[in-house]
Amino acid sequence: MNISTSALANSYKPLLLLLMVFSACVTGCAQVAPWQRGNLAKPQMALDPYPMLNEMRGHNYGSREAGAGSGSSGGGGCGCY
Amino acid sequence: MVQVGAVAVAVININLKKNLQSSKAGRKSNNMCMKQDAKPRAIGLQALTAAALVLPGLMLSAPCNAEDDEMDFQYSHYQEGKRNLYGTTADNRNPIEVDSTHGRAKVSLTDRVKFAFNYTQDTWSGATPVTTAPLEFGGNHPIKIGASPLIDDRQLHIDQNGSPVKNIGIDEFSPVYIKNTQLVHTLSVASPETRKQGDFKLTHEWDEAAIDVGGGISVENDYESRFGNLGGRIDFNQKLTSLNLGLSYTNSDTNALFDHDISGYFNGGAYAAKGQLEKGRLKANRQDWGGNLGLTQILTEKSLIQGTVGFTHATGYMANPYKIVEVGFIAPNQLLDNGRDPLLPDNILVADMMAFLEKRPDLRNQWNLGSHYVQYLGMLDAALHFDYHFSTDDWGINSHTFEGDWVQPLGCGWTVTPRIRYYSQDAARFYTPYLLVNKAKGTTTSAKATDYLSLPDSYSSDQRLSAFGTLSGGVSISKKFVKGITLETGFEYYTHAGSLKIGGGGEGDYANYNFFVASAALKVNLSALGHGGGSGEHSHHDHKHGAPIPAGVMFGHMMEKTGDVMVGYRYMYDTQAGSMLHGSNNVADQTIVGQGCGNTAISSCFLTTNGMNMHMHMLDLMYAPTDWLNLMLMPQFIDMNMSMRRLDGAPSTANGSPAHHPDDTQFMKDMMIGGHVNTGMASGGFGDTGMYALFKLWGTPDHHVNLSLGATAPTGDVGIKMRPMMKVYGNNYMDYGMQLGSGTWDFKPSMTYTGKYDDWSWGAQVNGTKRLENKNDSGYALGDVFQSTAWGSYNLLNWLSTSVRGVYTAQGGIKGQFIGTNNGSLNNMGPMDYTKNYGGKYWDVGFGVNAFVPSGDLAGNSLSFEWLQPVATEVNGYQLARDGALSATWGYAF
Numbered sequence: 001m002n003i004s005t006s007a008l009a010n011s012y013k014p015l016l017l018l019l020m021v022f023s024a025c026v027t028g029c030a031q032v033a034p035w036q037r038g039n040l041a042k043p044q045m046a047l048d049p050y051p052m053l054n055e056m057r058g059h060n061y062g063s064r065e066a067g068a069g070s071g072s073s074g075g076g077g078c079g080c081y
Numbered sequence: 082m083v084q085v086g087a088v089a090v091a092v093i094n095i096n097l098k099k100n101l102q103s104s105k106a107g108r109k110s111n112n113m114c115m116k117q118d119a120k121p122r123a124i125g126l127q128a129l130t131a132a133a134l135v136l137p138g139l140m141l142s143a144p145c146n147a148e149d150d151e152m153d154f155q156y157s158h159y160q161e162g163k164r165n166l167y168g169t170t171a172d173n174r175n176p177i178e179v180d181s182t183h184g185r186a187k188v189s190l191t192d193r194v195k196f197a198f199n200y201t202q203d204t205w206s207g208a209t210p211v212t213t214a215p216l217e218f219g220g221n222h223p224i225k226i227g228a229s230p231l232i233d234d235r236q237l238h239i240d241q242n243g244s245p246v247k248n249i250g251i252d253e254f255s256p257v258y259i260k261n262t263q264l265v266h267t268l269s270v271a272s273p274e275t276r277k278q279g280d281f282k283l284t285h286e287w288d289e290a291a292i293d294v295g296g297g298i299s300v301e302n303d304y305e306s307r308f309g310n311l312g313g314r315i316d317f318n319q320k321l322t323s324l325n326l327g328l329s330y331t332n333s334d335t336n337a338l339f340d341h342d343i344s345g346y347f348n349g350g351a352y353a354a355k356g357q358l359e360k361g362r363l364k365a366n367r368q369d370w371g372g373n374l375g376l377t378q379i380l381t382e383k384s385l386i387q388g389t390v391g392f393t394h395a396t397g398y399m400a401n402p403y404k405i406v407e408v409g410f411i412a413p414n415q416l417l418d419n420g421r422d423p424l425l426p427d428n429i430l431v432a433d434m435m436a437f438l439e440k441r442p443d444l445r446n447q448w449n450l451g452s453h454y455v456q457y458l459g460m461l462d463a464a465l466h467f468d469y470h471f472s473t474d475d476w477g478i479n480s481h482t483f484e485g486d487w488v489q490p491l492g493c494g495w496t497v498t499p500r501i502r503y504y505s506q507d508a509a510r511f512y513t514p515y516l517l518v519n520k521a522k523g524t525t526t527s528a529k530a531t532d533y534l535s536l537p538d539s540y541s542s543d544q545r546l547s548a549f550g551t552l553s554g555g556v557s558i559s560k561k562f563v564k565g566i567t568l569e570t571g572f573e574y575y576t577h578a579g580s581l582k583i584g585g586g587g588e589g590d591y592a593n594y595n596f597f598v599a600s601a602a603l604k605v606n607l608s609a610l611g612h613g614g615g616s617g618e619h620s621h622h623d624h625k626h627g628a629p630i631p632a633g634v635m636f637g638h639m640m641e642k643t644g645d646v647m648v649g650y651r652y653m654y655d656t657q658a659g660s661m662l663h664g665s666n667n668v669a670d671q672t673i674v675g676q677g678c679g680n681t682a683i684s685s686c687f688l689t690t691n692g693m694n695m696h697m698h699m700l701d702l703m704y705a706p707t708d709w710l711n712l713m714l715m716p717q718f719i720d721m722n723m724s725m726r727r728l729d730g731a732p733s734t735a736n737g738s739p740a741h742h743p744d745d746t747q748f749m750k751d752m753m754i755g756g757h758v759n760t761g762m763a764s765g766g767f768g769d770t771g772m773y774a775l776f777k778l779w780g781t782p783d784h785h786v787n788l789s790l791g792a793t794a795p796t797g798d799v800g801i802k803m804r805p806m807m808k809v810y811g812n813n814y815m816d817y818g819m820q821l822g823s824g825t826w827d828f829k830p831s832m833t834y835t836g837k838y839d840d841w842s843w844g845a846q847v848n849g850t851k852r853l854e855n856k857n858d859s860g861y862a863l864g865d866v867f868q869s870t871a872w873g874s875y876n877l878l879n880w881l882s883t884s885v886r887g888v889y890t891a892q893g894g895i896k897g898q899f900i901g902t903n904n905g906s907l908n909n910m911g912p913m914d915y916t917k918n919y920g921g922k923y924w925d926v927g928f929g930v931n932a933f934v935p936s937g938d939l940a941g942n943s944l945s946f947e948w949l950q951p952v953a954t955e956v957n958g959y960q961l962a963r964d965g966a967l968s969a970t971w972g973y974a975f
Contacts, residue, residue, distance in 0.1 A: 045490035067480025068449035068472035
């Protein structure tokens with residue numbers, strides 16, 4: 001239990017760092033007007049250009065590795081093989 | 082500039098309100114995405130509308146697809162490479178392979194409300210590590226009939242430091258021991274098993290926010306998991322920034338039954354003490370709560386970044402029920418033991434190796450930090466994606482993941498995406514290849530039951546919890562066709578090695594392995610279909626539809642316009658249950674025991690099929706190169722399961738016959754009944770692939786005669802075997818009905834007539850299947866099939882009709898038999914294992930409904946269902962009665 005508590009406490013640090021970076025960005029990043037976002041609208045710029053493929057990959061990695069995946073939607077089964 | 086800006090904002094608002102239901106604006110922007118490679122149409126309004134789609138909220142999923150209604154299908158194959166077993170045998174064990182299918186539908190219910198449904202199915206089989214032990218322990222030596230598995234109650238020699246040693250002396254009388262710390266996995270073979278998952282997500286969108294609710298269930302033989310999630314999104318800072326929040330809850334039950342081959346050869350005392358392990362069955366629950374927070378920020382005109390933080394709190398049973406830890410019990414005062422081998426030098430100790438079910442902590446808190454950066458490269462019109470994830474938990478596992486994807490459009494709808502990924506993790510603090518404890522092993526039942534108290538709280542030899550790194554690379558290629566159809570393929574090769582861990586020092590080479598995954602997907606953008614394919618001036622042309630064809634009839638309908646395309650999905654469910662039949666009559670178990678199998682005393686029937694279900698998913702891809710010819714491609718994916726029961730009056734050791742002797746075939750079969758009856762059988766994967774040409778022979782506006790000529794390629798596996806039971810390796814094929822295809826090239830002609838008058842329509846078809854080879858790779862050929870059918874249909878409404886159909890089917894028996902099997906073969910346990918019990922004549926009546934959307938946004942869609950009710954059956958030999966069959970088809974012609 002001690003281990004888990006200290007692990008949690010340590011883990012807040014990166015979270016704070018992340019929030020700080022983004023807070024800075026929200027105010028400090030260049031303003032991009034809507035009509036300047038044409039390139040960002042292209043399919044290759046989507047955060048996930050291959051949703052089904054990446055979901056399948058995530059399932060394979062998740063059943064072979066112990067690190068946390070990027071999602072937490074549940075499911076996926078046991079992967080007990 | 083100000084004016085342009087004002088126009089852009091206006092477009093954004095219109096888009097957000099109307100685009101969500103495949104509106105005009107949405108289609109325009111979608112079309113622009115689709116066509117940008119083909120013809121650069123510099124239409125200002127479209128460009129601005131496209132710009133609207135980049136709003137961060139919409140970008141949380143693919144911007145060009147996120148807002149459109151879609152039907153997607155994906156198939157993938159995972160194949161592991163063989164492990165290094167350091168010269169020990171077991172080379173007849175194929176590594177794990179997994180076949181997966183994934184179907185997805187996304188539809189807009191209203192302007193603001195969207196519904197997405199996913200169905201996923203995985204079938205896996207093959208050999209995988211069950212435990213790890215020093216090579217000197219000999220966990221992979223050949224296993225003979227009747228011998229116990231070599232994981233339990235064997236001795237290992239170790240030196241004073243606890244290191245395993247090897248005898249290199251010239252003979253047993255002059256031993257010379259040297260240290261040998263080489264480890265090796267012990268593999269275990271799994272029969273095919275299938276997992277099915279269904280999940281949904283319902284989303285409500287506002288202009289600058291969204292909420293979604295979702296849930297689902299994943300079911301497999303020994304594990305069931307139910308989950309629900311809630312999510313939300315808010316856009317702010319002029320939509321340069323989006324905030325995402327998600328919460329999830331998962332409740333999972335393990336229900337693992339250990340069959341004869343493993344039950345009794347491991348120590349599950351820790352679970353028995355908690356009441357989780359009883360009568361060879363382990364039952365336990367786990368619960369996972371998860372939360373994640375994400376921020377997406379547009380940085381410049383060409384770059385954006387996303388950061389996520391997630392937390393998962395899991396409690397309960399988190400172990401893998403099929404993983405064993407080898408524990409060496411080193412008895413104190415061994416030198417004084419009278420039973421000690423007198424040839425053993427004094428500096429060599431004996432460890433009694435016992436197998437224990439692995440045990441993990443019942444609490445896990447896991448943090449996950451992620452970042453995703455996307456950069457547009459104007460010169461190449463490409464996008465570079467870079468991901469980094471870090472996770473840490475209170476099991477002591479820290480992991481780092483780096484991933485890079487280069488998405489390169491090539492023009493004409495082609496996109497190529499090479500990718501590379503690197504992953505590294507530390508070992509869990511309770512990971513150990515094996516354990517040594519300074520204590521004598523328990524020798525009585527009660528002492529064995531408490532042996533676990535000498536072990537640490539948690540212990541696991543699962544390679545997933547060891548320290549290692551992985552490197553993988555691959556490529557995805559997609560091609561977007563006109564009319565909203567995209568084909569996507571992917572390939573990835575993955576290598577796992579201890580030495581790849583950051584900083585080195587990971588698990589030894591024995592645990593290294595590789596796998597590859599190949600996949601193919603078909604994506605149908607419903608919103609883009611039938612709307613001109615990118616001109617920006619979509620047309621709502623009304624679709625014509627011929628006479629309705631019952632869902633169970635194939636090749637009944639032809640497209641008559643050159644260049645037309647149809648995409649369809651066909652599902653068939655066939656179920657058998659109830660009495661056993663001989664000819665047309667019910668038959669008693671005693672008769673089956675004596676006559677249903679072989680003719681000799683050692684080939685009685687021991688068990689029979691109790692129920693059988695088959696699910697078949699087929700894709701229909703149809704193209705009309707001319708108005709008199711249609712070409713069809715039909716890949717299919719099948720899964721089946723079968724339950725069995727012991728026949729009343731089957732020979733039984735309980736009655737003194739057969740004799741209790743491990744070399745007696747009858748005795749072995751009797752012992753194997755439990756394994757069959759308890760777990761049943763399952764198989765699944767890619768089936769045979771059909772390729773057809775449909776010819777229009779004759780037609781008037783109301784009458785049509787079509788001829789279809791085609792063949793199925795033997796892409797379905799016909800060599801599916803069960804896991805070895807009672808240590809019987811070799812020709813333990815699953816019965817003929819559980820194989821996924823015919824294994825032969827088959828010729829499949831059919832002729833169809835359809836007619837209609839007013840609201841009435843009718844039709845008739847004859848079709849056949851002729852096997853073009855005498856035997857397949859497994860040594861047999863299925864019987865030929867002849868079928869005739871006729872139906873009548875009435876239009877209740879202009880979009881809805883009902884049908885009634887009669888069907889007669891005759892199928893011949895099987896020629897040949899599985900290679901290496903005969904009447905007395907150990908795996909020939911019941912009527913389904915004998916070729917004489919296949920084929921027959923069948924009469925059925927079908928009742929169906931057909932719905933067709935003649936106009937509007939969903940014009941061209943059709944949906945049909947038909948239930949086929951058996952009315953008479955005359956089987957060859959002894960077979961299980963039929964319960965009926967359901968067919969469902971969805972088609973989209975455009």
